[in-house]
Amino acid sequence: MASKPRLYIPQGLREDMELFLTDARAHYLCNVLRLSAGSLFWAFDGQNGEFECEIVECGKKRVSARILRRTRQFEKGPDIWLLFAPVKKDRTDFIVEKATELGVSKIIPVITRRTISEKIKKERYIAQAVEAAEQCRRQEIPEIEDARPLETVLKNWDTRRILYFMDESGKGRPVSEVFGAAAGKDGPAALLIGPEGGFSEQEFDFLRRQDYAESVSLGKRILRAETAVAAALSCWQAFCGDWK
């Protein structure tokens, strides 16, 4: 577990740099955590790695700090996207949090025929992803796109990116078979998880006709959308990603 707070500070960080924090981050360090001059924290910017920083002064309106040293080099995670149909608010929060911890590189909320929640709060998702990345010691924040209809996303799909869609209909191939066959072959991939009501027949038909798409089964129990996200990403990381 992180012993020091860890903050995402999206500006080119380097050793010996001075940092001025003014917003919620300043409040968090000095008022919530009650740190003061001399306290240490970690910062990462999504491109230069992770740095140990020292608070110089907790001012009323801003915090000044100094970057002491680089503690980790920047390391990019694997190129794995998540397309998911938003569900209820707290379960969608959960999806974004878990996907970030499990190392997804891009998140695209997709509207499918049976998607119930269409109130997509992109800013809220970004905040969730930042918090999860800070907590899990990830080096970058996953990119989060605007919600779009699934058919729009697939119309412009780069067919070199294989799309694994989770299929509860009984027609999907076992995850170990599909990801097992893909293990070792590097290349961009994406996981698609449908809404609570599943994909419609037309959606399944369309997906099954695409050369870039492969259906995957996660067993016979009907998983909630957020469980399917965590399960699919974990299996992908184990077979094809950076858990090897």
Place this chain on the structure above:
Amino acid sequence: MASKPRLYIPQGLREDMELFLTDARAHYLCNVLRLSAGSLFWAFDGQNGEFECEIVECGKKRVSARILRRTRQFEKGPDIWLLFAPVKKDRTDFIVEKATELGVSKIIPVITRRTISEKIKKERYIAQAVEAAEQCRRQEIPEIEDARPLETVLKNWDTRRILYFMDESGKGRPVSEVFGAAAGKDGPAALLIGPEGGFSEQEFDFLRRQDYAESVSLGKRILRAETAVAAALSCWQAFCGDWK
């Protein structure tokens, strides 16, 4: 997604049997879902499979129903236990829910050196597990044991049951290697997930000395306890369990 409500009714069910429901289940069917005579629902009892039932009468104090036919034979899931160190309330709820969906057969809350939450509400866990089993179309409810210190649980460990402990120290072996080697060899297994602060050095030392225990790494990002539970169980199901 289930089109009909699905209830766990732990009494020997069989075709043509009459059912009388008096408690929260009666309230749920008639008042929450507003079903009435002639409405259909599913029932399962954890030993005889799943049955289609028809409501005969929604009375003031009880509901009578009739079992029409068996819709699924009973099928036992794999023999996989989860030992986890409880965390904050809603995240523990989540662990029980996800573990149930992901097909765990027994859940043992364990108190480790750094376990923070020791208020273990077994009744609450059982309710969560029942709800999750009803929702995911599982055939049985995982058994939930009383919370005990990890060392007590391991003192009487049946050494034929392999114990995979999640190891964030950097010393764990990749999950694909460990579970990949175990795939095909049937036999009882258990997953152990530590608290947010990780295992203590003594706990690690003890675990590493046991012949029945194997350390497993879930990558370099520091997963929250509930994420590690979902990830470890998903990978185990994919490699060794009933997702094949």
